[in-house]
Amino acid sequence: MIRIVMLGAPGSGKGTQMQLLSNYYHIPPISVGDILRKKMNIDFKFKKYVQNYINNGKLVNDDIIIKLIKKRIEQKDCHNGFILDGFPRTIKQAEILQDNLFTINYILHLTIPEKKIFERIIGRLVHIPSGRCYHEKFNPPQEKNKDDITGEALSIRKDDKIKIIKIRLKEYKKYTAPLLDWFNKNMKKNKIKFFEIQTVHSIKKINRKILDLLKLNK
Template sequence: MRIIFIGAPGTGKGTQAQWITDQYNIPKISTGDLLRNEILKKTELSKKIKKIINCGKLVDDNIVTQLIKKRIKKKDCNPGFLLDGFPRTVNQANAIEKINIKIDFIIEFSLTEKLILERIQGRRIHVESGRVYHIIFNPPIIENKDNITGQPLTIRDDDKEEKIKKRIKEYKKFTVPLIKYYKHTTKLSNIKYYKIDASYTTLEIKKNIENIIKNNLLK
C-alpha cells in the first residue's frame, strides 16, 4: 500500500497520516520531518536547507527527492509507505517515476485559505516523533502534552502566520499544476485519485479514508 497525500499546510494530512501508520504498520514519510532531521545533522546541506525554510520557500527538488529516495530504501518501507506532502511539484513527480517508486493511490485534501489560516494557529507538534495535534480538532489527552511520552508539544516556527501565507502562495504556484498533472496521469495508469473535503471533522475524514483504503485493498 503506497499512498500520496496532497494538500496545502493545515489541511489535516499529518493527523490522518498518523492513524494510517499505526493501523496498517506502514511508515509516514513527511518531507518536513526529513528536512528537520537533516537540519539537526549540522552539515553544509543542513545549513542550506535551514536558510531556505526560514525564508518560507520550498527546498530544491533535487535535495528533497534524494532524501525521499534514501528513506524509501529502508526495510520498514517494504510493506508500503505514505508520502505526506510529497511530491509537491511536477518535477518531483517525474523524479519518483524515474526511480521507479510505485504509487497505488493519491488523496488530495481540499480546504479554503481562510480555514487553513484558522486551523494552523491551533496546531501542536511532538518534535521527536512527528505526531501532530490540534487544540480543537485533535487535542492531546493532557493539554500541550504528547499522548505517548507526556513530553511538551511545540508550535513550529514555520507554522507562524506570515510563513504560512508564503507557503500557501508557493503551494498554489507549484502544487496546483501537480494536481492537474496527476488527474491526467491517473486516467492513463492504475493509480487511483481521490479528493477529500478537509473542512469536515477529523473523524468524518478518517471514515472517508478508511473506505478508500478498504476498497483498494479488496481489489
C-alpha cells in the same frame, strides 16, 4: 502493499490523517518536512543551507528532497508500503518518482477552504521526533503541551506564523495546480487511483471517509 501520496495545503489535516492511516495499515508515515528537520538537527551545514528556504515558506531544492526520500524508502519498514506527505510537490519530482523510485497506488488530495487554514494552523502543536500532530482546540493532547505516547514536550513550528503561512499557501498553489494536472494525465497509464477529500469535518469522519474509499478501491 499500499503506497499513498497525501496532497493538501498547510493546515488541511495531512499530518493527522497520515498518522491514523499509519496506525491502521501498519506502514510508516513519511513527511518530507520531518526528514528535513531531523537532518538539520545533526548537520549544521545542511541546516544553514535549508533554513533559509523553510523559514521563508519556500520549497527546498528538488535534488535534495529526492535524495532524502530515496534513502528513507529503502529502509526495511517501508517494504510493505508507506504514506508520503510533501512529496512530490513539483512536476519534476513526480516525473523522477515515476521513472526511478517506486509506483504509487493512491493519491489523496485533502482540500479545505482557505479561511479555515489559519484557524487550524494557529494553535498547532507537534511532537518533533515522531511528527505526531495535535491542536490546542481541535485535537488537544491528553496532557497540556505533552505528547500522548512519550510525555515529551510539544513544539510550535517556526513556520506556523501568519506571514509565513501566507507565503507557504502561495507556493503551494503555484506548484500544486500543474502537479494535479500532471497526475490526471498520467493516472490511468500508471494505474493510480486519485481521491479528493474535503477536510472540513471532524477528524474521525474524515478518516472513515478515507478508509472507505481505500477499501472500496483496492
